[in-house]
Amino acid sequence: MTLAELDAQQAQSLSEVAAAADAAALEQVRIRYLGRNGLLPAIVKQMKDVPAAERPEFGKGTNAWRAALEAALADRLASVGTVKKEESAFDCTLPGRWSAPGAKHPVSRVIEESAAIFARLGFTVADGPDIENRFNNFTALNTPAHHPSMDASDTFWLTDDLLLRTQTSPVQIRMMTQYRPPVRIITPGRTYRRDTTDATHSANFHQIEGLYVDTKPVSLADLKSTLAYFAKEMMGSKAGVRFRPHFFPFTEPSVEVDFSCHVCAGKGCRVCKNSGWIEIAGAGMVDPRVFNFVGYDPEQVFGYAFGFGVERIAMIKYGIPDIRWLYENDTRFLSQLA
Ligand code: PHE
Helix, strand or coil, X not given: CCHHHHHHHXXXXXXXXXXXXXXXXXXXXXXXXXXXXXXXXXXXXXXXXXXXXXXXXXXXXXXXXXXXXHXXXXXXXXXXXXXXXXXXXXXXXXXXXXXXXXXXXXXXXXXXXXXXXXXXCCCEECCCCCEEEHHHHCHHHCCCCCCHHHCCCCCCECCCCXXXXXXXXXXXXXXXXXXXXXXXXXXXXXXXXXXXXCCCCCCEEEEEEEEEEECCCCCXXXXXXXXXXXXXXXXXXXXXXEEEEEEEXXXXXXXXXXXXCCCCCCCCCCCCCCCCEEEEEXXXXXXXXXXXXXXXXXXXXXXXXXXXXXXXHHHHHHCCCCHHHXXXXXXXXXXXXX
């Protein structure tokens, strides 16, 4: 190749750059001339065939060509708009990137709402550990050693003495052994039972325990009015409560507490299985033997306790048919509750 031919090639390549309409076309030109198998490297390879006298000029020529071509490519690329140097990539007129807003989990909602409702009645929130001992979870709650709930088929035992609490009631014991009356607490928390998971059972669920103990008389009527207030605040102003006699080792008398069905207002529907009522809580007057266990004088103090399942309220309140939905973290479900 002669110097004249080299000049002609250079002119040709620069006119191709000028004619390229966009970044893709420019890239083609770059590959054709500067790419690994491009024309310029091929010419450089043939330098050895150029007469020795012409070689220095030829070398300069190829270097100048490369520099001119690279500069022309960069210039042209800037003007076809791919690399806008001054206008930055930030365009304040574009819509923002949308991130799906989170929703509070129904279990958290019921716990927070319950805490707010009971706070208006003077209850504070108390806490206790998930790992409990036999005394707090059973013995001090007047549960005899042969009671079926203590069986290894019902309770997750960790050692002979330690277990995953089966109820939040042991927090009652912790609070009463620590504080003198009056005690007015609710205790939301996790509980564990060896239950096989199905639509209404889970081996790990949440309860809220309530306890009120005072040195002035406290009656079943106080318990009922407290739970009636809670029912209305939680489920709507039409909600009512009823008590049915029951048995718990740590309360005497004991009751089961039903809320009137918030769907049919007590008329009877599928949700309440046509009874007009939905079973919600266990409750009763604190058994004097429990007071003895915590060092209170049963002649001097009076109290009531209640306990209910958080998931159960969440399912009824939000119409959730399967308890497992609450644990699967499926955002399609959770975002519907937003
Ligand atoms: N701890 C009881 C349960 O898990 C509920 C309850 C609490 C009953 C307080 C009475 C008083 O079934």
